[in-house]
Amino acid sequence: MTTESTDLRSIPFRTAEGNTATLGDYGDGVVMVVNVASKCGLAPQYEKLEELQRTYGDRGLTVLGFPCNQFLGQEPGSVEEILEYCSTTWGVTFPIMDKVRVNGSAAAPVYKALKSAPDLDGTHGPVLWNFEKFVITPAGGVHRFRSQVAPDDKAIVSVIEDALPR
Numbered sequence: 001m002t003t004e005s006t007d008l009r010s011i012p013f014r015t016a017e018g019n020t021a022t023l024g025d026y027g028d029g030v031v032m033v034v035n036v037a038s039k040c041g042l043a044p045q046y047e048k049l050e051e052l053q054r055t056y057g058d059r060g061l062t063v064l065g066f067p068c069n070q071f072l073g074q075e076p077g078s079v080e081e082i083l084e085y086c087s088t089t090w091g092v093t094f095p096i097m098d099k100v101r102v103n104g105s106a107a108a109p110v111y112k113a114l115k116s117a118p119d120l121d122g123t124h125g126p127v128l129w130n131f132e133k134f135v136i137t138p139a140g141g142v143h144r145f146r147s148q149v150a151p152d153d154k155a156i157v158s159v160i161e162d163a164l165p166r
Contacts, residue, residue, distance in 0.1 A: 029060025046090035048151035
């Protein structure tokens, strides 16, 4: 499913280095936003996310990881510890942002906007768990994939391939 969002790429958030950035700062290609957690049983998805970045990065895909400690405290470390874990354990080269909240009144503005997008079943609303994926296309479409959908699932790959130049 997709929803349109014209100003999503202009919503500010903080990078791991403490700078302000927007999705637009990562180009006008496809951006995949993922709430990540190092202590989650789904952490092996980091490897598949990195594979997507390596496979499609030259064509315009950028994966962005947003660490989140909202689900059972599964991202308890500092940003520095998270960056170290991601690079040494999974070889992550894609950008990891500052820790965020994805639900509730203190949710990061970018997540407040993303949560209006429905998933494959047509359901929108709160992020239900770690590693939920939002694929934003150059045209502004937002495709939402719940945590259990692997990063290399054909539904995700199809959205990425269809939105990128050949």
